[in-house]
Amino acid sequence: MREELRRFIIDNFLFGVEDSQFSDDDSFLEKGLIDSTGVLELVAFIEEQYGIRFQDDEIIPENLDSVNKLIQFLNKKLVPAA
Amino acid sequence: MCGIAGVLNFDDAGADPDLLRRMIQTVRHRGPDDCGIHIDRNVGLAHARLSIIDLACGHQPMPNEDRSLWITFNGEIFNYLELREDLIRKGHRFATHSDTEVILHHYEEKGEDCVKDFNGQWAFAIWDSKNQKLFLSRDRLAVRPLFYTTCNGVFLFASEIKSLLRHPGVSREVDRVGLDQVFTFWFTLPPRTIFRGIQELPAGHSMTVQNGCIKSQRYWQLDYSPASEIRKIGRREEQEYSEQLLDLLVDATRIRLRADVPVGAYLSGGLDSGIITAIVRRFTNTPLKAFSVTFDDPEFNEAPYQEEVSRFLGTERHEIRCSYDDIGQVFPRVIWQTEKPILRTAPSPFFILSRLVREQGYKVVLTGEGSDEILGGYDIFKETKIRRFWGVQPDSQVRPLLLKRLYPYLPILQEQPPEYLKAFFHVNAEDLSNPFFSHLPRWMLTSRIKVLFSDDVKDELRSENCYTELEANLPEDYYRWDSFCRAQYLEAMFLLPGYILSSQGDRMAMAHSVEGRFPFLDHRVVQLAALIPPNLKMKVLNEKYILKRCAEHLIPRSVEKRPKQPYRAPEGKSFFSNGRGRDYVEAALAPAQIRKTGLFRPAAVQKLVDKFRRGLAIGIKDNMALAGVLSTQLMVDQFIEHLMW
Structure with a gap:
């Protein structure tokens, strides 16, 4: 999952340029990785790739703004309801 | 409105009429109605005319009565009738009813300061033979173009860059700092252009070429004090x-x-x-x-x-x-x-x-x-106002909601969740004091497409900072102005x-x-x-x-x-359909061609192209990247690798 997410970010927002180093904790917004519409692309990718649906109030930087935040969010989301 | 061109040989060699003819022929689209050349030893002026005022008598280059002044002029002096009356009262005699002749007589009267009385849009050159001086001027807001360069002891000027390239000695190279500026601001900072060694006269400036010296000076400034x-x-x-x-x-x-x-x-x-x-x-x-x-x-x-x-x-x-x-x-x-x-x-x-x-x-x-x-019509002024209003209370939950009122014509931005809107237009103490506060979000977004630049270009630009060059172009008082006025400037x-x-x-x-x-x-x-x-x-x-x-x-x-609707045109869909780019698009962006030009990374451009082929490019950044890379490639092809004329 981590690699898939990193690949998507690099391919879509950095045109595949891998030398723009960013760590899994780096904020996409602060690093300038995602433009003002990029978040919608990111949401669409995750919904399709992992078969989940975002609620409006889930589209917030706390859930989406770094690779680690995404993984944390997805881990919660993908756990089947008890 | 017309096309102009000219040369001045510093070594007193005679001006080359063939060169002048080639130069002016290159901009005949600017003036298809008439064409003229005047040579005075080492100086040559050329003109392609679009006849608009005094259709019968406005042939150029035009002399004054004693033929000591010659002008080639592109544009209009709209207050020429008032100036003409005044000049006649002062004893000047006119051979035509054109605004061109008014410039000559007013130059006789006031010298280089004549431009301060003009209400119009102009780019012109006057050869002042008595003083052996070439005087060039461009209107206050640079409506009409004027480019120049020097090569092998020749000063050349013209309405369009392509005319200058008619001189075989003028080098044809991309100015990479200029490229950096376009991919940040959308423009090059005058006098710089996208071609190394070719310059443009900035808005509100005049220039003299005399005794081998080229001097430009500002005659007008926009003041928001x-x-x-x-x-x-x-x-x-x-x-x-x-x-x-x-x-x-x-x-x-x-x-x-x-x-x-x-x-x-x-x-x-x-x-x-x-x-x-x-x-x-x-x-x-x-x-x-x-x-x-x-x-x-x-x-x-x-x-x-x-x-x-x-x-x-x-x-x-x-x-x-x-x-x-x-x-x-x-x-x-x-x-x-x-x-x-x-x-x-x-x-x-x-x-x-x-x-x-x-x-x-x-x-x-x-x-x-x-x-x-x-x-004050653009949304960037509204954006500045809201961001500054928000900056006063950065923790406010209510103030950033005003950002939703921005860009109502951009549905994709309107769909942004509020938390993201807040983040994209982030305001911090450092940004608030930045002289370019108003334009930072736009320029930072645009700059992101520079990830496509080749290693070679990035290396060359490593020590460059386009903001420093812009700052050097600002008036002293700029820092005392209100942020709205700065944005307007x-x-x-x-x-x-x-x-x-x-x-x-x-x-x-x-x-x-x-x-x-x-x-x-x-x-x-x-x-x-x-x-x-x-x-x-x-x-x-x-x-x-x-x-x-x-x-x-x-x-x-x-x-x-009605809400403000800025003029826009469709982007990506004009170049790609059914999973394929137009023939010239595919050719210009092919890896081999990108490699040959040397300005962008072939693999990165391919990723961009693939995104468009698959119909997945939706963002402003992707569209700017496509238009930027494609237009640069076409420009290099048309002006550097091949010459189209």
Whole structure:
């Protein structure tokens, strides 16, 4: 999952340029990785790739703004309801 | 409106008539009606004429009575009749009725300061043989173009860069700092251009070439100091500003109708062109035909408003409909005209529109250009206001909600969750004191496409900072101005000449021998607008408030009240359909071609191209990247690798 997410970010927002180093904790917004519409692309990718649906109030930087935040969010989301 | 060119050999060798002929022939699209060359030993002037005033007697280059002064002139001096009367009273005798001759006599009278009395749009060169001095000048807002260079002891100037490239010694290389600037600001910072060693005379500057020395000096500056003083504005003062503005706009429009050929108008469906058209209809007896561009894509189409204004004013209107295909098809020719990379396709419809104007037999059009810059129409001014308002209380949950009112015409931005809107327009203490506070979000977003630059380009730019060069171009008082005024200055003095008036304006119109005239850019209007306090230009978040006060009863209320719709054109879909790019797009962006040009990373460009092929590119950044890389590749192909003439 981590690699898939990193690949998507690099391919879509950095045109595949891998030398723009960013760590899994780096904020996409602060690093300038995602433009003002990029978040919608990111949401669409995750919904399709992992078969989940975002609620409006889930589209917030706390859930989406770094690779680690995404993984944390997805881990919660993908756990089947008890 | 015309094309000009010229040479001055520093070593006193005779000017080469063949070179002059080649140079002027290259810009004959600017002036197909007549052509002339004048050589005085080491100096040569050339002219391609678009006859508009004094059709029979305006041949150029034109001398004064004793033939000691010769001029080649592109543009119009709109107050030439008033200046002419004054000069006749002072004893000057005129052989023609042209504005060109007025420049010569006024130069005789006042020397280089003559330009301070001109109301117009000009680029000219006067050869002053008595003083062995070449005097060049460009209008206050750089409406008309003027480029120059030196090579092998020759000074060359011309209306377009392609003319300069006619000299075999002029090198054809991309200025990578210029490229960096375009991929940040959308323009190069004058005198720099996208071609290394080729410069342009900045707005409001004149230049002399004498005794081997080239000196340029500013003769006009846009000053926002008085408007930046915070004060309360009463109803009466508001009324006075509104009346003064309308009076000046009426006069600015009236003198811009001076021509010995019919004058048309561009009608976009918005407030600005609507007001200009209304002024012509209401305050003059000039018959007027209006021209509009419409789009197949309803997101960009303004036809209903154009029809409404036209009906309201009783104006005959011609329109041309643009499809994605049309825009994509003309793009290479557009780049031949812009002579620089562009990050949008917006010039293409203007190219198509000027063709329609010309086919209808018109050479001159009035437009509403400049109003948004000088009277506070753009959303960037609103954005600045909101971000600053928010910056005062960065923790406020309510203040950033105003950002939703920005860019109502960009649905994709409107869909942004509030948390993201807040983050994208982030305001921190450091940014608040940045001299470019207003433009930081835009420029930072644009800069992200520089990830496509090749390692070679990145290495060369490592020690460059385009913000430093921009800062060096700012007036001293800039730092004391209100943030709204600073934003206006950046738009009016840089983006307006560097992109709007050049790439969308002069070059697109002149591609089909059409002259644009801009009443809002009459310097009296510009100077009055600079005096008007920002809170009258934008009352709370109501843009161009004072102009709307002027426009009451002049244009339909629905047009006056409609939300601001900036002119835009479709991007990616013009270049890709059914999973494939147009032939020239595929060729220009092919890895081998990208590698050959050396400016971008082939693999990264391929990723970008794949995204468009698969229909996945939706963002502003992707569209800017595509237009930027494609236009750069086309420019290199047309101007550096091959010469198209």
